Amino acid sequence: xxxxxxxxxxxxxxxxxxxxxxxxxxxxxxxxxxIEIFIHNTITEMENENMGKQIVNTKVYFGTDSxxxxxxxxxxxxxxxxxxxxxxxxxxxxxxxVEIIKEIFNDYESNEKIIFISPDYPLRYSxxxxxxxxxxxxxxxxxxxxxxxFQPPFFIITNMDMKxxxxxxxxxxxxxxxxxxxxxxxxxxx
Numbered sequence: 001x002x003x004x005x006x007x008x009x010x011x012x013x014x015x016x017x018x019x020x021x022x023x024x025x026x027x028x029x030x031x032x033x034x035i036e037i038f039i040h041n042t043i044t045e046m047e048n049e050n051m052g053k054q055i056v057n058t059k060v061y062f063g064t065d066s067x068x069x070x071x072x073x074x075x076x077x078x079x080x081x082x083x084x085x086x087x088x089x090x091x092x093x094x095x096x097x098v099e100i101i102k103e104i105f106n107d108y109e110s111n112e113k114i115i116f117i118s119p120d121y122p123l124r125y126s127x128x129x130x131x132x133x134x135x136x137x138x139x140x141x142x143x144x145x146x147x148x149x150f151q152p153p154f155f156i157i158t159n160m161d162m163k164x165x166x167x168x169x170x171x172x173x174x175x176x177x178x179x180x181x182x183x184x185x186x187x188x189x190x
Contacts, residue, residue, distance in 0.1 A: 051164055055076075055143055057162060060135055064127055072162065080189075083119075084118070084156065085121070094107045097153055113137050116133075151169075155167065166185065168182075
């Protein structure tokens with residue numbers, strides 16, 4: 001009789017632990033889903049806030065060649081994909097974004113329709129940043145609301161009026177979204 005009570009007590013204890021741990025797992029999953037939804041909504045809000053905004057027409061140059069300057073307006077005369085990142089951007093976000101660019105645009109290093117912009121990336125990378133010369137902006141920004149110094153990397157395409165036609169903010173938790181965006185954009189840049 002005493003053994004039966006002990007076994008019964010142990011079984012009850014195990015069932016209680018397993019129910020609690022299942023509930024804890026569901027709670028953690030719900031928390032993660034809520035975080036993902038919050039991040040997705042924040043990114044969507046950032047993209048919407050910058051759509052249609054006009055970028056500043058500033059003097060620009062590639063790499064360290066500040067003698068051969070042009071204007072940002074001259075670079076927007078054809079559709080171009082601008083990949084913007086700052087020194088504050090997490091390196092894995094830049095690395096993974098560049099890997100996706102390489103995957104979709106085999107000729108990305110020589111493709112003049114793909115331009116990397118960084119206002120504050122270390123000078124030593126100006127002439128060779130992932131195989132491309134960085135576009136340097138004289139006034140150090142595009143004049144977009146997204147440029148607050150802590151933004152994730154983003155892609156934009158502007159029209160001839162220098163207004164943002166397309167924007168994609170990179171989400172390090174969803175690089176598949178970046179891949180899908182770049183596949184769609186690759187059709188425009190052909």
